[in-house]
Amino acid sequence: MSFIRDTLVVFRxxxxxxxxxxxxxxxALIQPILYLALFGxxxxxxxxxxxxxxxxxxxxxxxxxxxxxxxxxxxxxGSTFVGFAIISDWRAGVIERFRVTPVSRLAIMTGRVxxxxxxxxxxxxxxxxxxxxxxxxxxxxxxxxxxxxxxxVAVGLASVSxxxxxxxxxxxxxxxxxxxxxxxxxLLSGIMLPLTLGPxxxxxxxxxxxxxxxxxxxxxxxxxxxxxxxxLEGxxVAVGLAAVCLWLGSRVFLRENA
Amino acid sequence: xxxxxxKGLARTFKSRKRTVEAxxxxxxxxxxxxxxxxxxxxxxxxxxxxxMLTTLLEPTAGSATVAGADxxxxxxxxxxxxxxxxxxxxxxxxxxxxNCLVQxxxxxxxxxxxxxxxxxxxRAEQLTSQLDLSGLDERLVKTLSGGQRRRLEIALGLVHQPxxxxxxxxxxxxxxxxxxxxxxxxxxxRSDLGTTVFxxxxxxxxxDALCDRVFIIDHGVIVAEGTPDELKRRVxxxxxxxxxxxxxxxxxxxxxxxxxVHDVAVSDDGALRLSVFHGAEALPxxxxxxxxxxxxxxxxxxxxxxxxxxxxTMTGRSLRDDSPSAGHGKAxxxxxxxxxxxx
Numbered sequence: 001m002s003f004i005r006d007t008l009v010v011f012r013x014x015x016x017x018x019x020x021x022x023x024x025x026x027x028a029l030i031q032p033i034l035y036l037a038l039f040g041x042x043x044x045x046x047x048x049x050x051x052x053x054x055x056x057x058x059x060x061x062x063x064x065x066x067x068x069x070x071x072x073x074x075x076x077x078g079s080t081f082v083g084f085a086i087i088s089d090w091r092a093g094v095i096e097r098f099r100v101t102p103v104s105r106l107a108i109m110t111g112r113v114x115x116x117x118x119x120x121x122x123x124x125x126x127x128x129x130x131x132x133x134x135x136x137x138x139x140x141x142x143x144x145x146x147x148x149x150x151x152x153v154a155v156g157l158a159s160v161s162x163x164x165x166x167x168x169x170x171x172x173x174x175x176x177x178x179x180x181x182x183x184x185x186x187l188l189s190g191i192m193l194p195l196t197l198g199p200x201x202x203x204x205x206x207x208x209x210x211x212x213x214x215x216x217x218x219x220x221x222x223x224x225x226x227x228x229x230x231x232l233e234g235x236x237v238a239v240g241l242a243a244v245c246l247w248l249g250s251r252v253f254l255r256e257n258a
Numbered sequence: 259x260x261x262x263x264x265k266g267l268a269r270t271f272k273s274r275k276r277t278v279e280a281x282x283x284x285x286x287x288x289x290x291x292x293x294x295x296x297x298x299x300x301x302x303x304x305x306x307x308x309x310m311l312t313t314l315l316e317p318t319a320g321s322a323t324v325a326g327a328d329x330x331x332x333x334x335x336x337x338x339x340x341x342x343x344x345x346x347x348x349x350x351x352x353x354x355x356x357n358c359l360v361q362x363x364x365x366x367x368x369x370x371x372x373x374x375x376x377x378x379x380x381r382a383e384q385l386t387s388q389l390d391l392s393g394l395d396e397r398l399v400k401t402l403s404g405g406q407r408r409r410l411e412i413a414l415g416l417v418h419q420p421x422x423x424x425x426x427x428x429x430x431x432x433x434x435x436x437x438x439x440x441x442x443x444x445x446x447x448r449s450d451l452g453t454t455v456f457x458x459x460x461x462x463x464x465x466d467a468l469c470d471r472v473f474i475i476d477h478g479v480i481v482a483e484g485t486p487d488e489l490k491r492r493v494x495x496x497x498x499x500x501x502x503x504x505x506x507x508x509x510x511x512x513x514x515x516x517x518x519v520h521d522v523a524v525s526d527d528g529a530l531r532l533s534v535f536h537g538a539e540a541l542p543x544x545x546x547x548x549x550x551x552x553x554x555x556x557x558x559x560x561x562x563x564x565x566x567x568x569x570x571t572m573t574g575r576s577l578r579d580d581s582p583s584a585g586h587g588k589a590x591x592x593x594x595x596x597x598x599x600x601x
Contacts, residue, residue, distance in 0.1 A: 002372070009369045017357055089355070093344045097353030097414065100312050100342040101370040102334050257315050 006104040010111020018115060025119055028078055032070045032127050036134055039192070040066050044135070050194055063136040068146060068218035069191035070131075071124055072211050075150050078120050079157035080182050082112070083165025083174055090169060109162050109253045116158040117151055124150050142221035149214050149238050156242040159249030166252055185209050190216075213237040261422050261454045262288035262311065264329075266320035268478075269306050280306040282478035283320065288456060288471075290421070293448055295469035296458040297565075299573065303478040304458045305345070305426065311456070312342045312424050325422045338371070341415035341423035345458075347430050352411040356400035360391060360410055363399060364417065371418035378417075385413040389443060405436030412443070416453075423447065425457040429464060441468055462565035472565070476573040489568045495520065496537025498544065500530040501557040509553045518543060537562065 018025070043062030051058050051065045058065070089095055098108050128136070128143055165174050188209040195206050206212050217234020220226070267284040270277055281303040288294050298304045309315040311324055313333040321328070327335030346352030354363055361382060368378030386392050389409040399407060408428070415423050428444065429437040445468065447453040459465055465472050466486045474482040474489075482489055502509045510530055514522045518540045521533040534540040537560045548555060 005372075006370075009366065013358075013362075013366050016362065017355070020357060091350055092355055093346070093350040093353035094355050096314060096344050096350060097342070097367075098370060099314060100337055100340070101367070102338045102372065103370040 003104045003107060003110075006107035007110045007114060009103065010098075010107050011114045012111075014112050014115040015118070018119065025123060028074070029123055029126060031077070032074050033130055035070055035073075036066075036127075036131060040134060043193075050197060052194075052196075060135050060137050063131060063134065064138055064222040065194065065219060066192075067128065067131045067136050067138070068215050068222055069189070070127060071146055071150055071218070072153065072189060072215050073186060073191050074123055074127060075120055075153040076157065076182055076186060076211065078123065079116060079154045080161045080178055082116050082158050083161035083178075084171060086112070086162050086165050087169060087171055087174065090166060095166070105253050106250050109159060109249055112162060113155055113158045113249075117154045120150060120154045121147060138222045139224055141226075142218075142224070145221045145226075146218045149218055149234070152238040152242040153211070153214065156245030160245045163249040163252035185211055188212060210237045210241050214241075259290045260287050260323075261290045261292075261326075262286065262322065262324050262456065264311065264320065264322035267307065267310055267317050267322055268319040269303075269310060269315060270318045279478055281310070281317075284475070284478075284480055286473055286480065286483075288454060291448060291452050291454055292470050293444070293455040293468055294457070295465035295472045296456065296475060297460075297462070297465055297472055297569065298458075298475035302475045302573075304475055306478075307475065308424055308426055308456075308458055312340060313337055325420070338418075339420055339422065341418070341420040343411050343415040343423070343425045343428065345426035345430065346408060346411065347427065352408065353414065354399045354407060354411055356398065358399050359395065360386070360397050360399060360402070361395040363410060363414060367414045367417045373418065381417050381419075385416060388446075389413045390439075403436075405432055405439065408432060408436070408440065409443070412440075416447070419451070420453070422454045422456065425455060427458055427460060430460060437464070444468060462569065466565050474569065474572050481572045482568065486565055490563045490565065491535065492568070495533050495535040495563075496540075497561045497563065498532040498534055498537055498541070499525070499557075499559040499561070500532065500544075500548075500555055501528070502530065502548070503554045503556060505553050506530070508551065509548060512547055512551055512553070513544065516543065516547060 040063060043066050044057065044059050046058050046062065048054060048056055048058045048061060051061050053061055086095065095108065099105055124147055128146075161178075164177065168174050168177070188206045189211040190206060195203050195212070198206075213230075213233045214237055215234075217231045217238075220228050220230045220234075225231070264284055264286050267281060268279070269281045270279050272278075284303070284307055296304055296307070306315065310317045311322060311329070313329065313336050317329070321330060323329065324336045325339035327333075327339060329336055344350060344353050358366070364382035364385060365378050368381055373381065382395075386395065389412060391406065391409055391413065394402065394406065394410075399410065402410065412425070412428065415425070425444070429440050432440065441464070444455055444457070447455060457464075457468070469486065471483070471485055472489060473480050482492070484492070500509070500513075506524065506528070510522050510524065513519050513530070513532060518536070519532050519534050523531045525531050532544070534544075541558070541560060545558070
């Protein structure tokens, strides 16, 4: 099918450009690893009750709680920032050049998204391995499931990031937009500490963040619980989010005027 | 055969505060194998028209057939058959990624047109030799000179051997040597491959040197069309400047009586300025008339009006005044380019 072939053409080009300067793949990992090293140990000393356990300190349960959050945070930052690159591509005239060829205009987005998903997967695997070194113990199936969640999050967020960036066409406008959206999402997702520690109004407010459901589902899997309502909610929210964002993104790339 | 046929092509941009009619009904026909120039000041509607013809912008009215495909019904068909080289100045550059290798750009472009690998390699090799890019395959685009990068961008527009290629300000920003070099390449496109070339330009000498036919667009409508020579003749004919020895009044009367002369004026330095049609053919007649009357001259000069004069006559402004640095140019430029209008 020509759409898939076109996506692969764009993917190969973007991957080649990324590999030409692979440093940033590692740089993006510095932040979560610092969290793991300098914040993670705090969680292991919290009372186990904070994470739904009973008696004593949390110990490795702290990591089971924290690593899913870090994975989502990695996805949130990694995927929402990809839009910056398409602004410079637009400025170089590359987007316009592609749009005048018979290549699928949607592939201009999906090829990039595919590259971003692959990059994020590599980063996520490295982060999980480092976490294991720090003391994470989790079932392999839970890790694989989490990677699946990460892929859905990355597909959705990267699409919206490209679409938004290509609409505003200015780094100066895009950067504050990102900050004002991503930070509240991170805080309301209970990435650092359990939301159950917070007051009722905060817990209620956190229900608007889709990532909160996804993180809860991942944590449930890390504890070895798969057949739960939390898991079902997480899967539905992740699939729904990816679908809606992909649709929003494709609208921008498929419109006749850009 | 017509390769471009546009009727009533129009584009209106709406923003919250105002509506800008960037192009207000353009009719144009371009024949197969022509090199056609599209001239106009910033904000006249050049780029908007070009973007409509290349499927980057949907017309708000009108219709067109481009390279045998209907612009509105079959935009992908149009894209398959045209080459497009974006302008390399202003908001967006010419379409190459500074961090790509020259060879990669050519092969990627071929893949976008669905050429197979062997064909892509063959075309890349052909184009690098045709456009003097040999030996630069493994160079990053950002290390190329301005002229080399522009030639690469033109090569990208030609990868799939389109019968029609659109060049948006192909030589703007290049030094004179690179410019005349590029002109040779553009001429060869037509002479060697029969490619039709539709270019926009700011430079009248470029239109004069390169184009078979010129369209002048102003305020979103085409105000003049013809060969550069036709357009120049339409202004006021040619100008003959004579310096006679004495008997200035008599000479002036004699010449004014000639049917080929339609105006005589005496300039500040005492020379006679004659407006004549077909100046080259008129000269022998003028010389004989003066000789018969016994009037002697010590100089005679024939000058043809430039396209700049045409432009001035048609649009009331000179192209040269309309440099991008001019203050008013900015605002109209924004109206011309769709990206400048947030929708």
